[in-house]
Amino acid sequence: MAMRNLLKNPNGDEYLEFWELTENGGSQWRVEDMPGDCGHSFSDEATSKYFATSFELCLKRQVVDLLAEGYTPEELDTQPAVTVEDWYCSRTDCGCIYQLRVCLLDENQEVIQDFMQDGVSLDPDTDDCSWRKISHTFSEYGSGLRFITFEHGGQDTKFWDGWFGVRVTGSSITIEL
Numbered sequence: 001m002a003m004r005n006l007l008k009n010p011n012g013d014e015y016l017e018f019w020e021l022t023e024n025g026g027s028q029w030r031v032e033d034m035p036g037d038c039g040h041s042f043s044d045e046a047t048s049k050y051f052a053t054s055f056e057l058c059l060k061r062q063v064v065d066l067l068a069e070g071y072t073p074e075e076l077d078t079q080p081a082v083t084v085e086d087w088y089c090s091r092t093d094c095g096c097i098y099q100l101r102v103c104l105l106d107e108n109q110e111v112i113q114d115f116m117q118d119g120v121s122l123d124p125d126t127d128d129c130s131w132r133k134i135s136h137t138f139s140e141y142g143s144g145l146r147f148i149t150f151e152h153g154g155q156d157t158k159f160w161d162g163w164f165g166v167r168v169t170g171s172s173i174t175i176e177l
Helices: none
Strands: 022-024 030-033 047-050 057-064 079-087 096-105 111-122 132-136 147-156 167-176
Touching: 047 132, 079 096, 079 111, 096 132, 096 167, 132 167, 147 167
Parallel strands: none
Antiparallel strands: 022 057, 030 047, 047 167, 057 147, 079 132, 079 167, 096 111, 096 147
């Protein structure tokens, strides 16, 4: 099976379709066009949109059913490398906080292994707040992988009304078989 992104709508091209909004605070999630107000250009010109967060916590997630995606239990039990990637940035006029949590789950959706990047702060007064990539590869996690959850988001640090929080796009989960 060819490597492909298992997340649907990773860039907001279909607004918030396929995403479960687990936290939708402040002015709530919104999809904006690149580069956006006080924004940064993105390295991939094919990516034209991003998700924007607000002044209270905004989190969204997808649960990927690997059997429904065509993987067999036998393939998954070989512990193939699972790589997750996400891109995030802040505006040039307001700081933000970013977080990501990805969990490998068994058939009962119990956690086998997880990766968390929590509370990453970007301050335009002291940091380069242009688009940053975060990546993690799971390996040697044992047998039983059947689902993956991917949840990310954040908020701004000045509690300004509107969409001044972290921006995310280009999210992906791939399995190397």
